[in-house]
Amino acid sequence: MELQQQGDPPRAAAEPTGEVVTLREFMASDADAEAFMSWASDPLVALFQRRDAFEHVGQARRYIFDHVLPHPWYRAICVGSGSGSGSGSGAAVVVGSISVKPAPAEADGRLFMASVGYRVARAQWGRGVATRAVRAAAEDVFAAWPWLRRLEAVADVENPASQRVLEKAGFVREGVLRKYIVLKGRPRDMVMFSLVDTDRVAGGR
Amino acid sequence: MMAWASDPVATAFMTWDAYTSRDALLAFIRDTVLPHPWFRAVCLAAGAGEVSGEVPVGAVSVTPTDDRCRAELGVVVARAHWGKGVATAALKRTVAAVFADLDGVERVEALVDVDNAASRRALEKAGFQREAVLRSYCVVKGRLRDMVIYSFISSDPLLD
Numbered sequence: 471m472e473l474q475q476q477g478d479p480p481r482a483a484a485e486p487t488g489e490v491v492t493l494r495e496f497m498a499s500d501a502d503a504e505a506f507m508s509w510a511s512d513p514l515v516a517l518f519q520r521r522d523a524f525e526h527v528g529q530a531r532r533y534i535f536d537h538v539l540p541h542p543w544y545r546a547i548c549v550g551s552g553s554g555s556g557s558g559s560g561a562a563v564v565v566g567s568i569s570v571k572p573a574p575a576e577a578d579g580r581l582f583m584a585s586v587g588y589r590v591a592r593a594q595w596g597r598g599v600a601t602r603a604v605r606a607a608a609e610d611v612f613a614a615w616p617w618l619r620r621l622e623a624v625a626d627v628e629n630p631a632s633q634r635v636l637e638k639a640g641f642v643r644e645g646v647l648r649k650y651i652v653l654k655g656r657p658r659d660m661v662m663f664s665l666v667d668t669d670r671v672a673g674g675r
Numbered sequence: 676m677m678a679w680a681s682d683p684v685a686t687a688f689m690t691w692d693a694y695t696s697r698d699a700l701l702a703f704i705r706d707t708v709l710p711h712p713w714f715r716a717v718c719l720a721a722g723a724g725e726v727s728g729e730v731p732v733g734a735v736s737v738t739p740t741d742d743r744c745r746a747e748l749g750v751v752v753a754r755a756h757w758g759k760g761v762a763t764a765a766l767k768r769t770v771a772a773v774f775a776d777l778d779g780v781e782r783v784e785a786l787v788d789v790d791n792a793a794s795r796r797a798l799e800k801a802g803f804q805r806e807a808v809l810r811s812y813c814v815v816k817g818r819l820r821d822m823v824i825y826s827f828i829s830s831d832p833l834l835d
Contacts, residue, residue: 651742
């Protein structure tokens with residue numbers, strides 16, 4: 471499996487109107503840890519996640535170091551121009567994160583499936599940010615991982631906004647899986663979505 | 676067990692290949708079956724006039740996943756006993772017992788090849804709900820297959 475290389479240019483998702491949404495790798499920096507808190511400390515965002523909301527920035531710093539940096543594919547979602555480094559190089563702001571996790575290999579070592587998850591700060595909801603980020607992430611991983619045949623995502627049955635993100639990003643709704651995942655101690659019904667390699671528009675890579 | 680585990684027809688829809696050696700099957704029993712949290716032989720009761728003693732004609736297993744509430748079911752029946760409702764009966768007995776046996780499990784799910792009509796019927800007759808077709812979901816015998824996912828929830832009604 472190939473990893474995104476450090477120093478790749480930010481991946482831009484083109485939209486006819488609206489601010490540009492780009493994806494970039496996280497850094498082990500105070501700025502990124504603080505940006506992380508804008509969604510990670512929000513109980514409303516954390517509602518549909520396994521993880522509880524963070525309470526102090528040290529947790530975000532540790533999470534970036536222990537989980538984000540070693541992750542096979544984890545990106546900051548940036549809105550605006552520039553690289554979102556917050557040090558005068560542009561107006562881009564980190565507003566969320568998106569990650570793609572390959573499923574465990576089959577007994578014969580074969581990989582073919584991965585799952586995508588995303589979180590966006592509440593102030594940025596309702597503007598198509600997550601949709602554009604998911605589209606960009608799907609383009610990136612299908613290009614970077616030639617073995618990838620199925621990209622899947624689940625959304626809580628009580629999270630229609632997230633279901634719409636996936637539909638608008640071109641995923642196919644497959645069905646409701648009952649008591650599929652334990653969130654915050656309770657088994658939840660989840661809607662399963664997928665994008666398979668044959669769904670993708672010819673020439674859309 | 677060799678009766679069904681070595682049969683390419685009975686194992687056509689399995690993600691594992693038919694066993695060709697008794698030693699390999701014994702290793703499977705030792706390494707996977709005996710330590711497994713829920714693995715059962717499916718037996719037919721001895722009929723009238725037969726020597727008592729139950730002979731396994733298949734196997735059913737329920738394997739917990741990384742998610743505490745969810746376990747995956749697999750069932751196989753020797754070909755000589757197909758078409759007699761053996762799988763359906765095994766499934767009914769499984770869902771009646773497994774939620775009490777496996778702590779925290781509230782969902783038992785089964786993945787079935789879209790072309791495996793007999794297994795789909797057995798699950799439906801045992802009260803499983805068909806939830807979705809998961810596309811490009813499993814590699815079976817070298818081919819990527821769409822799978823139908825069925826589930827039985829701890830609160831679902833048990834069918835007689």
